[in-house]
Amino acid sequence: MPKITLEHVTKRFDKFVAVEDLNMVIEDREFITLLGPSGCGKTTTLRMIAGLETPTEGRITIGDEVVFDSEKGINISPAKRDIGFLFQNYALWPHMTVYQNIAFGLENLKWSKEDIRKRVDEMLAMLKIEQFEKRYPSELSGGQQQRVAIARTLAPKPKVLFMDEPLSNLDAKLRLEMRTELKRLHADTDSTFVYVTHDQLEAMTLAIRICLMKTGVLQQYDPPLTVYSDPANLFVADFVGNPTMNFIPATAEKTGEKSYSIKALGAEMSFSSSEPVGELSSGGENNAVLGIRPEFIKLGGGKLGAGVYATLPAGMETTVKLSMGDDIITSVEFGSVDYPLNHQVKFDIIGDDIILFDKESEIKLAKGSVAL
């Protein structure tokens, strides 16, 4: 039921534009992450949906109810939006015990004493913090505080749950654990989750759809794997994925409805796609960028050759940096491999997920495969 719609939402602080003309629909029971570098407007967007920040223009609907409309002057207070909000630093009230923190929202909803007791116990059990009931927040570790904050947010059974980088204060191991639990929680609670993060891995692993933003402007709004394999522009391609995509300067010329001829890495290649491809904004040298994910640089055979610049084994996979003229190319091999420095290797560019970007507009022109 609670589908969230944002129409032409803009937020300006004096002259600074934090969010510009944002349009998006969050489906019921979806898990959305708002992703982007710091200062891109993702937190502002979240706070506007929650009602903690007032948009300058636009319209926001939650379920059937318009909660904000600058034209009609509607601005429903956050308390009446039936939402939960998980803050980055938890915002637990230091003068209340764990029990009191969780019960506070229920008291405000005028629940009976027994119901509150029952619900709090349920939450304590669900998040495995029963033994801390009578403690104060300062007597808990970061991870435990995080659980209390989640319990407090979930207790009133909000239909929509907003989270503002809730895991960024935890250590790496705990963060991984909490990610699993949040995903589980999403399945168990039947709520819509909107999650803000600057960590692309977190966004990839958690979300059903990622909303990637840059300086207040929406860049791409798609499922994680689409964002990964079919990025809308250079920024998205660069932001998502680790190690990052290889961006190779290229000179391209359109040769057919679905093909280009490309000069890159000192070789001539042909690029072909299954879809009609875009027009280059200019001709001449270096008018395009070839984007190749590291896993599509296949070592051990092929027509291209390079020297090994460095080998970075991580156990499960190995990152190999290749030096080719002025360019450094990244390749990822499964398993442990080792090459001596400056060893000459042959490689090939494989797969159908090679992207060609326009150099000037930075927009994706086509996705396809290259043949030498």
Added chain:
Amino acid sequence: MEKKSTKNTGNALRSYFSKPANVITVVFLVLLILAVVLPLCTLLIGSFKVNGNQEAIYIGNGAADGDFTFHHWTELLTSKDFNYAEIKFWTPLRQSAAMALLACVVAVGFGGVVAWFITRSDLPGKKFISTVFVFPYIMPSWSMAMFWENFFKNTAINAGEGILQSWTGICVPESMVYGLVPCAMSLGLHYAPFAYILIGGILRNMDANLEEAATVLKASRFKILYKITLPIVMPALISTVLLVFSSSISSFTVPFFLNKSSINSGNNFISISVQMRSLINTGFTKGQGYVVAIVLMVFSIGILTLNNWVTGSRKSFTTVTGKSGQVSLVKLGKAKKPIAIIMTVIVAFFAIMPLFSFAMESVLEVPGDWSTFTLRYWISSEPFEGSNKGDTIGILRSSIMWKAMGRSLLLSALVSLIAGTFGILIGYAVASKRNSKAATLVSNLAFLPYLIPSMSFGAVYLALSYTKGFTWLDGSFFLLLLVGSIKFMPFASRTGTNAMMQLSGEIEEAAIIMHAPWWKRMTKILFPIQKSSFISGYLLPFISCMREMSLFVLLVISYQTLVTTVLSEYSRTGLSQASNAINLLIIVVVLVVQFIVNKLTGASIDKGVGGN
């Protein structure tokens, strides 16, 4: 189109006022403009017009009540008849400035040294020293002046035997008892704890790593102090100097108690604030009094603007967080014990001796002579000769004293309630609307009364109560309440703002989402978290109001209104035993209240001042 835009404005307004912080901002903006800006304008106008018929006669040249005139300014600042401007304005101003400068040196020197020892060395007995050292600041500002007189006066200058003379037989010259130096010393000692709190606060919060880094780089102790510590506390030091200077130059009570001079010495020290009172109190020169008030105000505002400019540009220095754990204390070694003993003696002398001296003075008929011991001035029910009904010699039997004490307590309690609550609300509005122009304006307006010397502030409201439409204020309890609440609001609004700023906005937002209405958020979440700071915000106005005299002295109809005005009347008429007794009583009341509040809530006076 037209219709749509008005509708939009209406909606915008409605949504603006749906936020409590906005409502508070607007309400206080209006309130503070009425209570601070309006009276200031009245004062300014008063200095440019003829105030009353007496003044019209004094000015002559056919001037009539209410006429516009430059006379007050030209006469007071430039008149050469009988050297009028020099005697009435320039000399007192110069003398006051000299007094204030000297007071700064004393306050910063004494307070700074103590602050360093307490925060940066392994001095034993720190707790006792730091507790007792704040006493002189809690006492009324004239206490130190009274103590000074009690201690140093002697028969050689026809002032009765003081403590020093009765113990040692030494008679100090008159310039050591009355005049510039004693005034400056009293003020300096009174403000030394203030310097201690400000400088100590910085020293305590200073990141120890900064000094340790220098130690590792082989800098000597002295070099660290000189090159690292001092520059870091410099803004606090300058701040203290400027604040003490601006408070001292306009101080009324201390010069009021210590400007008596004997006939033969030619020692005529008159401070600018005492001059102002005498100008205002005669019906002929009210306008000139207002001129002095404005000059003092411009002085203070100028100094404090300078202060903000100095600290503002170096603010990053002062907000060093104390995150790096242990502070490495300077080992005093062999000097430890002697220094501790000397410090304890000095601090105790200025904190406890005054109390002792007031007690002693109040029970001796002839000062210093224990054979004349009497409790008459405490408990006798004999009436004073030719005095009002109900005025007895023993202050504990005097219905005038008790009524005045009751009114003072009531006034202080109400002032603390109003100022403290307003302070919290302003703090809330400022903190939740950071960087908003309106909120900044409210915060500045609420701080403005701090910049206005008490006497001038009294004069401002006096001028207002003579203005048509406001005469109902004249001499009323409500006027005292209004003046007190506004004057002491800066303390409360500072503490309130600091406390609110420490809370992240998310603390309140978490409660908003939990459906907690505004009053519940305030009472259940925000107040309990910062309880001790907020209660300090209530305590400070109470203490300040209880011991305040300069502010109210122009505004009360008779000396019987407040306990401090009773005190000043007794002192003026030479009833030194009774005035000492009352002073002791006031100090005891203030200390007891402060002690009880501290024990009950953990709030304390230095918490509030420390955040300044």
